[in-house]
Amino acid sequence: MSEEVGTLYVVGIGPGLPHAMTQEAKDVIRTADCVIASNLYQEFLRKDGTIPPESETESTDEDAVLATRPDGTEQEVVRSSMGRQIELAREAFERVRDGEDVAHVSGGDPNVYGKSDLVFTMAEEDGATDIPIEIVPGVTAALGGAANLGAPLSNDFCTISLSDKWRGWDEIEEKLRAAAISGFVVVLYNCWRDYERAIEVLREERADHVPVGIFNDAGRADAGRNLEDETHTITTLGEAADHDEKVGGMGTSILVGNHETKVWRNDDREYLVTPRGGRDVDDF
Structure with missing residues (x-):
């Protein structure tokens, strides 16, 4: 040596x-x-x-x-x-x-x-x-995807992997439910595994109108490996499971907002924004 x-x-x-x-x-x-x-x-x-x-x-x-x-x-x-x-x-x-x-x-x-x-x-x-x-x-994908979507992680958030390679679905479901009840914005990784099942668990604890962002290969632009390179789609929790064509494998993550997350629009496009809570412009 x-x-x-x-x-x-x-x-x-x-x-x-x-x-x-x-x-x-x-x-x-x-x-x-x-x-x-x-x-x-x-x-x-x-x-x-x-x-x-x-x-x-x-x-x-x-x-x-x-x-x-x-x-x-x-x-x-x-x-x-x-x-x-x-x-x-x-x-x-x-x-x-x-x-x-x-x-x-x-x-x-x-x-x-x-x-x-x-x-x-x-x-x-x-x-x-x-x-x-x-x-x-x-x-990480949660941060790259959030940047594409706007400001959805400005308050408390968590990430949860849907891969059951090392842990069973019961444990994954428990984490999903706890995160939903606690008000976290949730970013799902490994969405090729049971993402519809995960969405249904979150729907039991969170309103269907809550905004959701589905993003692929965040930060890879036209070098993406899934679907049509880097993409993002804004939908709702109630309709998230209807976007199978947007969920393309390891490069796909899904961001589920909370009760404060809103869709914000300007002349350019739509964004997702989760305010930090209890603040207005004068507080900055």
């Missing part, structure tokens, strides 16, 4: 497009010795040279390439995919022990259904207490 260890960075790149990454995320990825990222995120990161162009690479194996930066230095780029996350975490630990800085790329924010918990879980499993770990935040 090298006398000087590197650092394992878990880097949130937001929607993935270069303009939407933080400067810290760009700097960490650009200077890392090794970048672990899916093919899709590699494509995004090459758009502005955050990682070297594909034409300047040499394959080291089927899942990794050695890329040459404009200044002549080299960076290894490793393909991440589902089913390889344990293997990739262990590979990252070994690289860090050998003195490399490793950027493990996560879409959105690593702490919002991203990769940060996996890294810490694997470090505990393997007793890898010698590995420095740093989390670099990114823009």
Whole structure:
């Protein structure tokens, strides 16, 4: 093992497009010795040279390439995919022990259904207490989607994943009901799983006229992977389940307003706004 260890960075790149990454995320990825990222995120990161162009690479194996930066230095780029996350975490630990800085790329924010918990879980499993770990935040879908919709998260809100891979529907339903009763604006992730069922639970505790925003690939513009690239639709809770054509998979999230959320219109378009509550203009 090298006398000087590197650092394992878990880097949130937001929607993935270069303009939407933080400067810290760009700097960490650009200077890392090794970048672990899916093919899709590699494509995004090459758009502005955050990682070297594909034409300047040499394959080291089927899942990794050695890329040459404009200044002549080299960076290894490793393909991440589902089913390889344990293997990739262990590979990252070994690289860090050998003195490399490793950027493990996560879409959105690593702490919002991203990769940060996996890294810490694997470090505990393997007793890898010698590995420095740093989390670099990114823009999660709830924030990107809210920006497209206007100001729907200006008061208290929560996110709830509809994925039942690690928890049963009973637990998901309990969270949905508690959030609805408590008055939170709710952002649903993983909406390809039982989103109609989730909407029905929320309807039991919240009025049908409450505004809802359905958004796809927030922040990806014409580089979206679902439906017709980046889209957003404003509807109501009573009609949200009637928009199957707008729910396109992993890139879809649904924002359910509360009793204060309203549709606001100007000469440009419609927005969703949730006031912070109890304030008027003179309070600012």
